[in-house]
Structure formats: structure tokens, C-alpha cells
Amino acid sequence: MGNLKRICSSPLNLKIISFFHQHPATVDTARGIAVWLNQDQDKVAKALGFLAGEKVVVVHRTRVTLAYGFTQNKGMIKRIEKLLEDKT
Numbered sequence: 001m002g003n004l005k006r007i008c009s010s011p012l013n014l015k016i017i018s019f020f021h022q023h024p025a026t027v028d029t030a031r032g033i034a035v036w037l038n039q040d041q042d043k044v045a046k047a048l049g050f051l052a053g054e055k056v057v058v059v060h061r062t063r064v065t066l067a068y069g070f071t072q073n074k075g076m077i078k079r080i081e082k083l084l085e086d087k088t
Contacts, residue, residue, distance in 0.1 A: 004083050007054055012047045020070035021080055027060055027069040
């Protein structure tokens, strides 16, 4: 698991993490998440790829597309909660 403070130094990464933390059951494509967050789809896709590599989001692959969901790792979720509390 990566360094969450470094991961969250990007405002877009922080928005994505906050979105999934508030909606932990959500599984959506980069396009859908970009719409929810009112952000550029290409930038969201790149950020999601990075966050998947850091184990913050999980990739769900189908034959046609990729979808992303929030980590189910309880330790990571606790670390994210603490980080988000510190940001507010």
C-alpha cells in the first residue's frame, strides 16, 4: 500500500478517494466517475489507474470495459478515513 499523504497530494486523487469513501458500494467506469465528479474523463482514467496500482481502488474487468470500485481492505479504509478527517 502506498503512502496515502503522497497519493492524496493530487486534488483529483483526493476527490476520487472521497467519492468512493462516501459511496463505498459504487462500481463505475472512468467515464461515469468523471461525470459524477464533473472532471475530465482522461484525467480521471489516469488517476484511477494510479489509484488501482496503489490498491486504493479495485479494477473490475469485463470483456468490453473497466470499472472501478473502492478497496475492501479494512486497514486501507481506516487509513483513508483518518486522512480524510485530517483534511477537513
